[in-house]
Amino acid sequence: MNGRGLVIAVLLVLAAGALSFAGVTAGQEMAKASNTPPPAASASARVQQESGEDARAEGERRFHANCGRCHQSPHKFPPRMMATIIRHMRVRATITDEDMRLILRYMTQ
Amino acid sequence: MLQPSLSRLRCKARLLAALLSLAAVPVAHAQSQAQDSEPISPVPIFSAGLAYNTFFQGGTAHLHPLVSPVILIPLGQNWLIETRETFEIDLAPEPGSDGDYKGSLEKEVDYLQVDYIANPHLTVTVGRFLTPFGVYNERLYPVWIRDLQSDPLILPISTGPSGAGTGAMLRGGFDATRKIEFNYAAYFSTLSTINRLDSDRAIGTRAGIFLPGPRVEFGGSFQHLLQDDHSNAFGFHFAWQPPPIPLDIRAEYARSHNGSGYWVESAYRLSQAPVWQNALRHVQVVGRMQQFFNGTVADDALPGIDTSMFEFGLNYYFRDDIRFVSSYGRQFAFQGNENVWNLGITYRLALPMWPGGGK
Numbered sequence: 001m002n003g004r005g006l007v008i009a010v011l012l013v014l015a016a017g018a019l020s021f022a023g024v025t026a027g028q029e030m031a032k033a034s035n036t037p038p039p040a041a042s043a044s045a046r047v048q049q050e051s052g053e054d055a056r057a058e059g060e061r062r063f064h065a066n067c068g069r070c071h072q073s074p075h076k077f078p079p080r081m082m083a084t085i086i087r088h089m090r091v092r093a094t095i096t097d098e099d100m101r102l103i104l105r106y107m108t109q
Numbered sequence: 110m111l112q113p114s115l116s117r118l119r120c121k122a123r124l125l126a127a128l129l130s131l132a133a134v135p136v137a138h139a140q141s142q143a144q145d146s147e148p149i150s151p152v153p154i155f156s157a158g159l160a161y162n163t164f165f166q167g168g169t170a171h172l173h174p175l176v177s178p179v180i181l182i183p184l185g186q187n188w189l190i191e192t193r194e195t196f197e198i199d200l201a202p203e204p205g206s207d208g209d210y211k212g213s214l215e216k217e218v219d220y221l222q223v224d225y226i227a228n229p230h231l232t233v234t235v236g237r238f239l240t241p242f243g244v245y246n247e248r249l250y251p252v253w254i255r256d257l258q259s260d261p262l263i264l265p266i267s268t269g270p271s272g273a274g275t276g277a278m279l280r281g282g283f284d285a286t287r288k289i290e291f292n293y294a295a296y297f298s299t300l301s302t303i304n305r306l307d308s309d310r311a312i313g314t315r316a317g318i319f320l321p322g323p324r325v326e327f328g329g330s331f332q333h334l335l336q337d338d339h340s341n342a343f344g345f346h347f348a349w350q351p352p353p354i355p356l357d358i359r360a361e362y363a364r365s366h367n368g369s370g371y372w373v374e375s376a377y378r379l380s381q382a383p384v385w386q387n388a389l390r391h392v393q394v395v396g397r398m399q400q401f402f403n404g405t406v407a408d409d410a411l412p413g414i415d416t417s418m419f420e421f422g423l424n425y426y427f428r429d430d431i432r433f434v435s436s437y438g439r440q441f442a443f444q445g446n447e448n449v450w451n452l453g454i455t456y457r458l459a460l461p462m463w464p465g466g467g468k
Contacts, residue, residue, distance in 0.1 A: 065321045068350055068357075071254045072378075072429050077459065080466050083151035084183050085459070088191060090232070093248060094282040094292035094317075097229030108149060 059106025062099045069093070079108040151183040152466030154459055160252035162434070162453030164259075172200040172210060173453075175252055177219070180462075187226040193219040218305055220273055234278040237306060241280070241294040241315045242267040242330045243361045244346045253457035256357070256376045256393065257422045257436050259449065262401040263370040265410035266363040267313070267332045267342040274298030275308040282319075290319040292328075300336055310335040317346070324350040330363075338406070340366045355380050368404035368411050372397060376422075395422035395436070417441040420449070430457045 067073060070093065077085060086104045089095060095103075156179040164171040175197040182190040200212040222236035239247045246268045249255050264272075276299050282292035293316045300310035312335065317328025330344045342365030349358045355378035362371040374397040382389040397420045401412050420438030427433070431454070438449040 062321065064352075065324050065350075069319075069324070069326060069348055070248045072426065074429050078461070078466065079149045080152045080463075081154055081459065081461050083149040084154050084181050084189075087151060087183055087189050087226075088181050090226070091189065091191070091224045091234065091280070094280055094294065096282040096284055096290055096292075098284055099282075099290075104149070 055102065056106055056109060059102040059104075063103045063106055066093065066095050066099050066103065076107055082107045148186060153183065153462040154181045154466075155179070155462050156181070156457070156459040158251045158253040158455065158457050160258070160453055160455045162258050162451055165448070165450040167447035167449075169201060172198075172212075174198055174200075177251065189224040189226075190222075191224065192221040195219055216305055217271055218273075219271075229281075230283045231279060231281045234280065235276075237273050237275045237308070238278055238296070239272060240268040240274045240298070240313070240332075241278070241296065242313060242332055242342070243315075243344050243363060244317075244326075244328075244348070244359075245361060246272050249359075251457075253430070253432075253455045256374065256395045256424065257397055257420055258434055258451050258453055258455075259420065259436070259438070261361070261372040261397075262399050262412060262416060262418065263361065263363045263368075263372065265408060266365050266367060266370075267311075267330070267344065269298070269309045269311070270307045270410070271305075273308055274311065274313075275301045275306065285318075288320060288322055290321060292317045292319065324352055332365075338366065340406075342366075366404050366406045367408040368402055370399065370401035372399035391426045393422075393424040393426065395424065396420070397422075397438075412442065414443050418449075422451075431455070 064073065067089070076082070082104060086100050086107070090097075090100045158175075158177040158179075160173075160175045162173040162175070164173060175195065177193060177195045179193045180191070184190065195215075195217045197215050198212045199215075200210040203209045203211045218237060220236070220238050222234050222238045225233045225235075227233055239250075241247055245261060245264060250272070252258065274296055276297045278294060278296035280292075280294035282290060285291045293314070295314040296312065298308050298311050298313075301308045311332055313330065313332035315328060315330040317326055319326040326346075326348045328346055330346070332342045334340050334342075342363065344361060344363035346362075347358075347360045350356065357376040358374070360371065360373040363369065374395065376393055376395045378390070379392045379394065380386075380390040397418075399419075400415075400417045402415050403411075403413065407413060418438055418440045420436050422434065422436035424435070425433040434451065434453045434455055436449075436451045440447050440449060
């Protein structure tokens, strides 16, 4: 492969990467807007979405496991209030750092 | 000779530029993700628990309004100032009067502490803090949380004269494995005789293990008094919320020279009832059994004699923050048995103290 061919190949990869990134962003926007998975999501977008759903499910599980230890599940608060409440609960109920991050993410989505 | 060399140089430059551009894509993506997961800025919060209970004990009615404001002030990413006060009145018929109810306002600073989150596994607390002996005093005490409005008989054991210590505390939690979480607290409290801020001079610790899968928590507490007779106290706690059903089972045991005892409580929310689900899912049924055995040294906050008690409660949640509470119990003691009834309502509110905090 000569130099020109190499440059074209790299540019093609670059374009594919940019399109993939644009697809992820657009897919996320569409998912936010319609709450349905983007129809033309790329493989990386699917992986990211699945990991996001896993984190949400894990956050929900930890929310019920930790918060339900003491009281009935509260309704969701605005994100900035939730950030304070979860810090208070971290101290009061000695929940772990990992629990705190996942519960905050779940409660603010 | 010069022409091919220049051409190769241009080619290398283009290749380098293309690789730099390619590298910029994941960097931009990572930056975008970092912005998505940027920490949310916390706001100060005013919260409060309110309750109005009517207790009927041994044929006498007690009216018991209570307000318990909480203020949380986060500073930066690692600091938190938090405080809770309690204002309550126990209105009872004045002896010899014609049904006049009288009572005085009782005020207490439950806690006023500064927390510093030193690292993911350690929080340093300084000030007046709830004594971490067992879990009821720290976690289940607020009127809007507790399932039965009466205190367990053993609650005053080793929590100090007002349920709080004054000094410093180290606490935290971490995942020991994916299926086991460990939590701990260790504290030093100094003697304080200041009105509404009183505490004992003591050191103590509590350690617990939480299994998130079966939702089981168990642990133990220890306290050594550094005043008077330098006595020791210890206790155990247990909690279980079986994941498939809305059932809470909790228990504590405590022993000190003032006495020993236990309580076992179970609460079941009827959200899975096969009939009338719209109404029954708001209903919670509670039962508690407890016993206290007198110790060698008397404590005014504890029963003076061996006492047993059972209670049944029925709570109705209008929303998750407002509920009607009721209970019936019977207390057995050497000096006589008596019935204890309770009817009341509890409410919890939380408001941001900063513009834009509600967004």
